[in-house]
Amino acid sequence: MLLHKLVPLLFSLAGLTYSAPLTCEQLSQPTEQVDLSRLEGTWVLVAGTYLPFQDRFRHRDSAFINFPANKSVTNISYSRGFSIGDKCVYGSANITLNGSNFTFDGTPASNLSGVFLFLTSCPDCLIMSFNAKSGRQRTHLLFSQRRELEQHQIQEFNEQVQCLQMPPPTIMDPTKNLCPWPQEASTGPD
Numbered sequence: 001m002l003l004h005k006l007v008p009l010l011f012s013l014a015g016l017t018y019s020a021p022l023t024c025e026q027l028s029q030p031t032e033q034v035d036l037s038r039l040e041g042t043w044v045l046v047a048g049t050y051l052p053f054q055d056r057f058r059h060r061d062s063a064f065i066n067f068p069a070n071k072s073v074t075n076i077s078y079s080r081g082f083s084i085g086d087k088c089v090y091g092s093a094n095i096t097l098n099g100s101n102f103t104f105d106g107t108p109a110s111n112l113s114g115v116f117l118f119l120t121s122c123p124d125c126l127i128m129s130f131n132a133k134s135g136r137q138r139t140h141l142l143f144s145q146r147r148e149l150e151q152h153q154i155q156e157f158n159e160q161v162q163c164l165q166m167p168p169p170t171i172m173d174p175t176k177n178l179c180p181w182p183q184e185a186s187t188g189p190d
């Protein structure tokens with residue numbers, strides 16, 4: 001709802017990129033309230049920085065997440081599937097949403113909190129950014145409905161990662177197979 005009001009603003013911000021680069025603040029401005037209908041569906045991982053597991057992350061061939069239609073405005077679950085070599089690994093997570101902030105339910109995952117962000121230059125992109133309270137884990141992931149983005153969209157994401165003082169993201173290979181969606185929804189973390 002609020003997002004609809006934001007759209008003209010986002011487009012004007014996107015227009016601004018040609019004259020002046022976005023500031024770090026503009027690049028990582030969360031929306032006040034995530035529009036849950038916008039989360040719904042399947043998103044493919046395009047790029048990401050995943051500390052301290054960047055090496056492991058780099059060896060994933062592809063990954064996707066899926067948000068079902070929301071049953072609640074605060075308690076959200078999502079499924080994920082990623083492929084490593086010829087293996088597919090599935091999991092799911094429950095999160096509690098507050099505005100655009102979220103926390104993972106259950107321990108020790110509850111030590112992770114995050115925020116949903118959008119890219120001004122990319123209407124079909126979704127960013128999940130989360131940190132462990134301990135500061136040991138910092139993750140900034142770019143998903144899209146497309147497997148490959150335009151260079152300026154990747155560039156905006158790179159700038160966002162740089163603003164967060166994280167190492168450059170790994171860009172996923174869009175030609176790698178995606179895991180098939182399993183018939184039965186899998187449960188349990190990883």
Ligand SMILES: *[C@@H]1O[C@H](CO)[C@@H](O)[C@H](O)[C@H]1NC(C)=O
Binds near residue numbers: 035037070071073
């Ligand atoms: C799903 O989210 C929308 C807003 O994003 C809300 O209006 C609706 O009530 C939610 N559905 C349920 C069952 O909570």
Ligand SMILES: *[C@@H]1O[C@H](CO)[C@@H](O)[C@H](O)[C@H]1NC(C)=O
Binds near residue numbers: 074075096105
């Ligand atoms: C929603 O999440 C909160 C906090 O994690 C939890 O206390 C509550 O029981 C959950 N509600 C449902 C319906 O799962």
Ligand SMILES: *[C@@H]1O[C@H](CO)[C@@H](O)[C@H](O)[C@H]1NC(C)=O
Binds near residue numbers: 105
């Ligand atoms: C998510 O919540 C559902 C229902 O509350 C529960 O059955 C499931 O085990 C939870 N999944 C995880 C990964 O915590």
Ligand SMILES: *[C@@H]1O[C@H](CO)[C@@H](O)[C@H](O)[C@H]1NC(C)=O
Binds near residue numbers: 098099
């Ligand atoms: C959501 O966050 C705000 C501000 O951080 C806080 O005041 C509010 O209590 C939180 N709501 C829930 C349901 O946790």
Ligand SMILES: *[C@@H]1O[C@H](CO)[C@@H](O)[C@H](O)[C@H]1NC(C)=O
Binds near residue numbers: 032098099100101
């Ligand atoms: C989301 O988290 C940020 C930083 O942790 C905080 O400043 C903001 O008030 C939170 N927003 C809500 C709606 O809880």
Ligand SMILES: *[C@@H]1O[C@H](CO)[C@@H](O)[C@H](O)[C@H]1NC(C)=O
Binds near residue numbers: 111
């Ligand atoms: C999560 O936080 C709790 C208490 O704050 C702590 O005891 C636990 O060790 C933490 N777990 C991880 C994985 O950091």
